[in-house]
Amino acid sequence: MNAVLAFAIVMAVWTVSDWVAKKTQSLLSSLFVASIIFFIGFLTDIFPDDLLASSSLLGLGGVVVGFIIVHLGTLISIDEFKRQWKTLVVGISTVVGIGVLLYIAGFIFGGGRRQGAYDGVSQAMDYVVAGIGSLSGGTISVLIIQEAALGVGLTSVAIFPVLIAALQGLIGFPLTSIILRQEAARLKGEYRAGRLEAPAAAAATKEAAPSKMPAFLSTTPGTLLVVGAVVLISILINNLTNGILNTFVVALIFGIALRAFGFFKPGILNGIDAYGLMMLSIMILVFGPLATVQPADVAALAVPLLIAFVFGIAGIALFAGIAGKLLGYTVPMSIAIGLTSLYGFPGTMILSQEAAKGAGETPEEVAAIEGAILPKMIIAGFSTVTITSVIVTGLIAARIGS
Structure with missing residues (x-):
């Protein structure tokens, strides 16, 4: 597909999605609206499968995430x-909850695990294992499940996590948006009662320390050079530890540490010329899996998909809600943290920002609400999708076909 045309179509979809989100005060999040448009477009072949790749945004997003x-x-x-x-x-409890409820579903609808030789025909508990990995994790978890399933000749089980990965945003985005709106409304009341402080107000009470980064590196290319070097070091650590220390987890820790030492200013990319395009490109990563969905695959696995989502979300709500309540979080905030397992970053960031903008009526209110929600959601996404799910999936994947 022509690259300029593809880029224009993607921008048109995002413009419409952003407009709908603003008109509905984020009741319909931009991510959800865009997901629906792309899902229908790819499913009906209105959009060619190479639309996102041809726009160059998919490749750029993979680089700048x-x-x-x-x-x-x-x-x-x-x-x-x-x-x-x-x-x-709460994030760890979420993954446990998904696992427990899906195992219960496997015994209810599939009769548990049956003994006998495998001849390429899967059983219910294989889908349970695949569902746990894909519902609670991202790309790495899906790849682990696929490798295990294909290793014993279970093609349908290998397809299952791909379909979940492609569809879970369609469910996770609107649910999280609704729940975060409730939390944002509560936080607005806390702010107006004087019990919640905007981050900017807190920062104004102390002298801001100047960045230790040399002035010649404070330009757009200089900043991108330094941040790029940090990402490369994160990739190196990931490779040296065989993925035990995930690239993105290391990158997040580096960002926190370099700010603490004063080398990076808070919000290191704010104000650079490339930031807006970088943000748009990583949003496109969310929609990449939708291009792989085939109607026949969805139809063949419709019942397992429905069971996985119903019981998985029940496990998220139950375990995250209880764990969060015991730790002093509100139930909506706890469930929102749990739902990050369905999509991870950048959805965690975008939905938090939209909820804050939808509830706050002044820049100060928006900043206060976002400051209370965003750190929880960002760290929640890493605790579920990037850390816990990968560990759990690696432990249980061997049970496929056994």
Whole structure:
């Protein structure tokens, strides 16, 4: 497809989605609207399969996602990072909840695990394992499941996590948007009652320390050079540890640490010329899997998909809600943290920002609400999708075909 035409179509979709989100005060999030448009477009062949790739945004997004994660790290202070241990616990509880409820579903609808030789015919518990990995994780978890399933000749099980990955945003985005709107409305009341402080107001009470980064590196190319070097080091650490220390987790920690040491200013990419395009490109990563959906695959696996989503979301709500309540979080915030397992970054960032803008009536209110929600959602996405799910999936994938 012509690259300029593809780029224009993608921008048109995002313009419409952003307009709908603003008109509905984020009741319909821009991510959800764009997901629906792309899903229908790809499913009906109105959009060619190579639309996103031809726009060049898909490739750019894959390159700059690490840059944005370093940037997000610079928005979180060391003290804030320490305070988010509760979010990590809720995230871990979420993955456990998905696993427990899907195993229950496997015994109810599939009769549990049956003994016998495998001849390429899967059983219910294979879909359970695949569902746990894909519902709670991202690309790495899906690849782990696919490798295990194809290794024992179970093609349908290998397709299953791909379909979940492609469709889970369609469910996760609107649910999270609705729940975060409730939390944002509550936080607006807290702010007006004087019990919630805007980050900008808190920062104004202390002298802002100048960045230790040399002035000649404070330009757009200089900043991108330094942040790019941090991302490369993160990739190196990922490779040296065979993925145990994930690139994006390391990049987030580097961002937090470099801000704490004063080398990076808070919001390191704010104000550089390339930031807007970088943000648009990583949003496109969310829609990439939709181009792979085939109607026949969805029809063949419709029942397992429905069961996986119903029981998986029930597990998220139950376990995240209880864990969060015990730790002092509100139930809506706890469930929103749990739902990050369905999409991860950048959805965690975009939905938080939209909820804050939809509830806040002044820039100060928006900043206060976003400051209370965004750190939790960002760290939640890493605790579920990037860390816990990969560990859990790696442990249970071997059960496929056994």
